[in-house]
Amino acid sequence: MPDDxxxxxxxxxxxxxxxxxxxxIGAPLLIFEPEGLPRMRSLSKExxxxxxxxxxLTRDVSKLRAEVRELRDDPAAVERIARGKLGLVRKSEVVFQFGKPR
Structure with missing residues (x-):
């Protein structure tokens, strides 16, 4: 070895x-290992x-809240559902049932 x-x-x-x-050497190994960049990309997609x-789901919840609010506040909405989905009629109404044409 030199003196200086x-x-x-x-x-x-x-x-x-x-x-x-x-x-x-280490940076590329850390980036391309299974827990590196490929994992980050898959987590980003997820x-x-x-x-x-x-x-x-937020849109669905908003629609359901609006429907609940309408059912709570609007009697006509309740009647629409009772008539349309449940097939109910008022006591004062007369229902005629016709058979299918042959």
């Missing part, structure tokens, strides 16, 4: 190079799907 060799100079020069080398499903 200094460990502090060696460390000051070698340490940044060693860190750079480690980063050049997040987008969940957000879309949440938005659809």
């Amino acid at each position: 060799f200094s460990w502090s100079d060696f460390i000051q020069r070698a340490l940044p190079l060693a860190i750079l080398g480690l980063a050049l 997040l987008a799907q969940v957000r879309a499903e949440n938005a659809e």
Whole structure:
């Protein structure tokens, strides 16, 4: 070794190079391993799907809330459902049933 060799100079020069080398080798390994970039992409797709499903469910909840509010506040809405879905009629109404034509 030369007489002017200094460990502090060696460390000051070698340490940044060693860190750079480690980063050049380690970063691609961390990015492309199964828990790296591919996992992040699949989680991003899953997040987008969940957000879309949440938005659809939010719309459904809003529709159901509006329907509940209408049924609670509007007697005509209750009558429409009773007539349409349940086939009910008022006491004062007369129902005629006709057979199917042959």
